[in-house]
Amino acid sequence: MADDKKLVEQITSMDEDFAQWYTDICKKADLIDYSSVKGCMIIRPYGYAIWELIQKNLDTRFKELGHENVYMPMFIPESLLQKEKDHVAGFAPEVAWVTHGGSEKLTERMCVRPTSETLFCEHYANIIRSYRDLPKLYNQWCSVVRWEKTTRPFLRSREFLWQEGHTMHATAEEARAETVQMLNVYADFHEKDLAIPVIKGAKTPSDKFAGAEDTYAIEALMHDGKALQAGTSHYFGDGFAKAFDITYTDKENKVVHPFQTSWGVTTRMIGGIIMTHGDNNGLVLPPAVAPIQVVVIPVAAHKPGVIDAASALADRLKGDFRVKLDASDNSPGWKYSEYEMKGVPLRIEIGPRDIEAGQCVLVTRHNREKTIVKLDELEKAVAEKLQAVRDGLYEKALANRQRRTYDCETMDEIIKKLAEGGDGFVRAMWCGDPECEDKVKEVTGVGSRCIPLEQEKISDKCVCCGKPATQLVYWGKAY
Amino acid sequence: MADDKKLVEQITSMDEDFAQWYTDICKKADLIDYSSVKGCMIIRPYGYAIWELIQKNLDTRFKELGHENVYMPMFIPESLLQKEKDHVAGFAPEVAWVTHGGSEKLTERMCVRPTSETLFCEHYANIIRSYRDLPKLYNQWCSVVRWEKTTRPFLRSREFLWQEGHTMHATAEEARAETVQMLNVYADFHEKDLAIPVIKGAKTPSDKFAGAEDTYAIEALMHDGKALQAGTSHYFGDGFAKAFDITYTDKENKVVHPFQTSWGVTTRMIGGIIMTHGDNNGLVLPPAVAPIQVVVIPVAAHKPGVIDAASALADRLKGDFRVKLDASDNSPGWKYSEYEMKGVPLRIEIGPRDIEAGQCVLVTRHNREKTIVKLDELEKAVAEKLQAVRDGLYEKALANRQRRTYDCETMDEIIKKLAEGGDGFVRAMWCGDPECEDKVKEVTGVGSRCIPLEQEKISDKCVCCGKPATQLVYWGKAY
Numbered sequence: 001m002a003d004d005k006k007l008v009e010q011i012t013s014m015d016e017d018f019a020q021w022y023t024d025i026c027k028k029a030d031l032i033d034y035s036s037v038k039g040c041m042i043i044r045p046y047g048y049a050i051w052e053l054i055q056k057n058l059d060t061r062f063k064e065l066g067h068e069n070v071y072m073p074m075f076i077p078e079s080l081l082q083k084e085k086d087h088v089a090g091f092a093p094e095v096a097w098v099t100h101g102g103s104e105k106l107t108e109r110m111c112v113r114p115t116s117e118t119l120f121c122e123h124y125a126n127i128i129r130s131y132r133d134l135p136k137l138y139n140q141w142c143s144v145v146r147w148e149k150t151t152r153p154f155l156r157s158r159e160f161l162w163q164e165g166h167t168m169h170a171t172a173e174e175a176r177a178e179t180v181q182m183l184n185v186y187a188d189f190h191e192k193d194l195a196i197p198v199i200k201g202a203k204t205p206s207d208k209f210a211g212a213e214d215t216y217a218i219e220a221l222m223h224d225g226k227a228l229q230a231g232t233s234h235y236f237g238d239g240f241a242k243a244f245d246i247t248y249t250d251k252e253n254k255v256v257h258p259f260q261t262s263w264g265v266t267t268r269m270i271g272g273i274i275m276t277h278g279d280n281n282g283l284v285l286p287p288a289v290a291p292i293q294v295v296v297i298p299v300a301a302h303k304p305g306v307i308d309a310a311s312a313l314a315d316r317l318k319g320d321f322r323v324k325l326d327a328s329d330n331s332p333g334w335k336y337s338e339y340e341m342k343g344v345p346l347r348i349e350i351g352p353r354d355i356e357a358g359q360c361v362l363v364t365r366h367n368r369e370k371t372i373v374k375l376d377e378l379e380k381a382v383a384e385k386l387q388a389v390r391d392g393l394y395e396k397a398l399a400n401r402q403r404r405t406y407d408c409e410t411m412d413e414i415i416k417k418l419a420e421g422g423d424g425f426v427r428a429m430w431c432g433d434p435e436c437e438d439k440v441k442e443v444t445g446v447g448s449r450c451i452p453l454e455q456e457k458i459s460d461k462c463v464c465c466g467k468p469a470t471q472l473v474y475w476g477k478a479y
Numbered sequence: 480m481a482d483d484k485k486l487v488e489q490i491t492s493m494d495e496d497f498a499q500w501y502t503d504i505c506k507k508a509d510l511i512d513y514s515s516v517k518g519c520m521i522i523r524p525y526g527y528a529i530w531e532l533i534q535k536n537l538d539t540r541f542k543e544l545g546h547e548n549v550y551m552p553m554f555i556p557e558s559l560l561q562k563e564k565d566h567v568a569g570f571a572p573e574v575a576w577v578t579h580g581g582s583e584k585l586t587e588r589m590c591v592r593p594t595s596e597t598l599f600c601e602h603y604a605n606i607i608r609s610y611r612d613l614p615k616l617y618n619q620w621c622s623v624v625r626w627e628k629t630t631r632p633f634l635r636s637r638e639f640l641w642q643e644g645h646t647m648h649a650t651a652e653e654a655r656a657e658t659v660q661m662l663n664v665y666a667d668f669h670e671k672d673l674a675i676p677v678i679k680g681a682k683t684p685s686d687k688f689a690g691a692e693d694t695y696a697i698e699a700l701m702h703d704g705k706a707l708q709a710g711t712s713h714y715f716g717d718g719f720a721k722a723f724d725i726t727y728t729d730k731e732n733k734v735v736h737p738f739q740t741s742w743g744v745t746t747r748m749i750g751g752i753i754m755t756h757g758d759n760n761g762l763v764l765p766p767a768v769a770p771i772q773v774v775v776i777p778v779a780a781h782k783p784g785v786i787d788a789a790s791a792l793a794d795r796l797k798g799d800f801r802v803k804l805d806a807s808d809n810s811p812g813w814k815y816s817e818y819e820m821k822g823v824p825l826r827i828e829i830g831p832r833d834i835e836a837g838q839c840v841l842v843t844r845h846n847r848e849k850t851i852v853k854l855d856e857l858e859k860a861v862a863e864k865l866q867a868v869r870d871g872l873y874e875k876a877l878a879n880r881q882r883r884t885y886d887c888e889t890m891d892e893i894i895k896k897l898a899e900g901g902d903g904f905v906r907a908m909w910c911g912d913p914e915c916e917d918k919v920k921e922v923t924g925v926g927s928r929c930i931p932l933e934q935e936k937i938s939d940k941c942v943c944c945g946k947p948a949t950q951l952v953y954w955g956k957a958y
Contacts, residue, residue: 033602033605033606035551035552035598035601035602036556036558036559036601037552037554037555037556037589037598040552040553040554041552042549042550042551042552042598042602043549043550044549045547045548045549045617048547048548048549048550049547049548051550052548068524068527068528069524069527069528069531070521070522070523070524070527071521071522071527071530071622071640072514072521073514073516073519073520073521073638074519074553074591074622074624074638075516075519075575075638076516077515077516079515080515092581093581093582094581095580095581096554096577096579096580097577097578097579097580098575098576098577098578098591099576099577099578099579100575100576100578101574101575101576101626101637102571102572102573102574102626103572110516112553112577112591119514119516119521122514122515123512123514123521126512127512138524142622143550143553143621145553147580147581158580159552159553159554161550
């Protein structure tokens with residue numbers, strides 16, 4: 001049992017040092033590794049398998065809604081980046097610049113894409129002519145680069161993987177509907193598949209995407225009470241279309257500008273999964289994106305028939321679930337620790353006595369609940385348990401958020417409630433003045449996260465200046 | 480019918496100008512577009528859908544053989560690139576250099592990966608300790624950059640998409656077996672799924688990958704008689720392992736170096752598909768990678784019941800095939816041209832008389848053969864036709880290669896046969912001297928493509944110097 005203990009000892013307790021606990025999981029669950037490329041991460045097979053499941057799920061959702069995938073160049077010439085003024089101001093300070101090709105200096109330097117609005121716009125200007133060409137519903141899966149000073153695996157790294165949807169519509173209404181539709185897709189994916197409850201809302205003007213008219217986001221609360229912006233969806237109006245001279249001939253034969261959206265989620269979601277569901281034994285994965293949903297572990301494997309029974313059991317489940325049989329020489333205890341660390345939602349133990357009784361033991365990762373199941377009811381039991389894991393994770397995360405959500409009417413109340421309950425979401429009214437927004441952050445430490453789509457009236461005064469206020473805002477400390 | 484004609488007129492004839500015909504197809508079949516990023520291409524939805532089908536097929540094959548996907552950083556610090564001497568000499572002249580992050584100059588410049596051996600090696604040095612850690616069978620799907628002077632869509636562009644497998648093995652034998660196994664995977668994929676016959680062979684020493692002990696390739700002959708290197712698989716021995724200090728403790732407790740391979744195919748394969756199967760009506764896609772395998776076109780669509788019948792027919796096929804119903808207002812003739820241009824393997828026409836007779840018309844793209852099929856035999860007929868398209872494409876490509884393959888014993892014979900028959904594969908013996916290799920190219924215009932794994936004895940003398948020669952070499956002009 002010395003080995004078992006060692007494995008668990010390697011993780012810092014989340015209560016002791018949440019940041020170190022997070023990094024420990026990234027490394028010990030074999031999600032990432034570091035390299036000599038500062039600020040970037042290697043996504044290892046187990047981490048990448050999670051990403052592939054996320055991609056597959058979202059890609060199916062996007063395509064069902066009529067989106068098509070494309071691939072744009074990874075470089076953006078400086079002059080192209082500069083075409084939309086707000087956009088370049090937002091991104092130029094944090095891009096990587098390519099200045100040489102081989103031994104030759106480029107006549108114009110190019111950045112590695114931090115996002116691809118400019119490239120999509122240039123292309124749309126080429127291919128959109130008539131109302132018959134609209135809508136254009138494009139998406140791209142790729143890596144992007146932003147030259148961050150402080151980096152953390154998945155949460156903030158110089159290079160990350162993402163998808164970026166870029167769509168063009170005949171009318172503002174249709175583009176606005178797309179913006180909200182994709183926000184809802186992200187929210188649904190987070191809640192149903194990642195078991196992460198989210199708040200859907202609009203960003204305040206100071207927090208909008210560079211060049212957007214409106215930015216929407218889904219905000220999740222992590223186990224430690226800090227907020228994570230988990231996905232964004234932007235409405236651009238016709239601002240980029242004007243800057244890039246994108247026009248089409250409408251049904252009345254007039255030449256007009258189309259309306260645009262973009263929306264994206266990134267490998268950051270993996271960080272969100274870790275910080276929402278993980279515990280002191282390691283990662284806890286929601287079944288929808290778990291590379292291994294069920295691990296089968298033979299107990300007393302040296303006894304005759306045990307490996308065979310475990311193997312038969314794994315084979316039975318393989319058609320319906322992602323299953324791994326671990327028939328290695330390691331002790332069952334070591335294996336339990338190992339697959340708990342890796343967050344496998346469901347473990348099946350089977351030993352000589354189980355075989356005799358025609359049963360096996362199911363153990364759910366998140367609560368270590370054991371259930372003895374008759375072998376002839378196995379498929380049904382496994383499906384139910386995986387659903388129970390998803391539901392249990394969601395309820396636990398929701399309870400954490402509810403416990404850490406504070407309705408406040410004054411800044412003093414914010415300070416007091418955060419001090420008493422720990423970090424979390426503060427819900428408080430805001431008059432709309434950016435100065436108040438800044439002051440709340442300065443005085444209480446929490447910044448505006450979003451103006452939730454589902455509004456409630458907590459009071460009728462701004463939490464900062466006391467003037468009349470009609471907007472409920474979620475405030476928090478953010479990753 | 481004016482419209483129909485216009486569409487077809489837009490392509491240059493392949494007999495008139497093969498290069499222009501190729502570019503025309505890339506553009507007119509909506510595969511790519513250009514942008515202000517010189518030497519790079521936009522892969523449009525239809526082109527990207529082909530790539531996604533290629534990816535899915537290969538990814539499944541790789542995973543079935545135990546490979547796992549990972550993601551490495553896209554940057555390589557200059558010092559890391561320089562660790563293996565042959566490798567840096569091969570790639571440094573053609574990389575894009577990042578010198579600035581935001582407004583700050585980097586202390587060490589980094590290149591955008593032209594290939595990732597160096598990053599994989601650094602990582603392997605971190606994670607391989609014991610023989611139990613071997614083999615490591617990793618693959619990566621990503622984009623890479625090589626600063627080419629002359630570029631053509633898919634065939635040679637500054638950025639392209641690819642997969643790069645990187646594996647580490649305990650023994651040289653095992654690594655060699657992997658190298659050949661992956662070459663065979665590529666060959667099988669090309670022959671069975673892309674319907675492109677290939678020659679499997681080894682590259683001559685002058686043509687090896689920078690840092691490899693042996694490079695294997697599959698070589699295909701395009702319609703115009705030029706060769707296309709369609710995939711490569713490299714055996715590295717322990718050269719990189721030594722340069723990167725990758726060691727493991729073997730079963731006898733000795734610290735030794737592992738043995739390495741890498742292998743890759745790229746979006747270039749799409750170029751190969753175009754130039755192998757395309758014709759003067761446009762693209763011709765092998766069914767395995769056709770985004771639309773079957774297009775259903777209603778004839779006399781204004782007549783009652785026609786659209787409904789076509790729609791019902793498309794719905795019936797949707798479970799088994801990738802089907803599109805085109806019920807738009809365009810004329811049937813316009814649609815025929817459009818989907819011929821896009822290379823859709825099978826067209827189904829259905830009009831009032833067909834409905835009455837309980838039948839429809841199947842037309843195969845590559846030979847325009849029409850078959851009348853009873854509706855109750857539709858699924859079977861469609862499956863058979865798609866197989867017939869694949870077989871027909873393969874046979875046509877093989878016949879082209881056979882017609883254009885010339886066995887030669889002297890350089891005069893090479894010149895004569897190429898002049899008579901047009902460009903193609905020359906099969907001739909080689910003594911192994913690089914000077915002879917160069918001279919053959921200089922005098923006859925064809926370079927060595929590969930030393931085929933299946934050797935035959937055409938003569939016993941080198942085609943160049945006349946000294947004894949035991950190696951049969953395929954020679955050709957290459958893309």
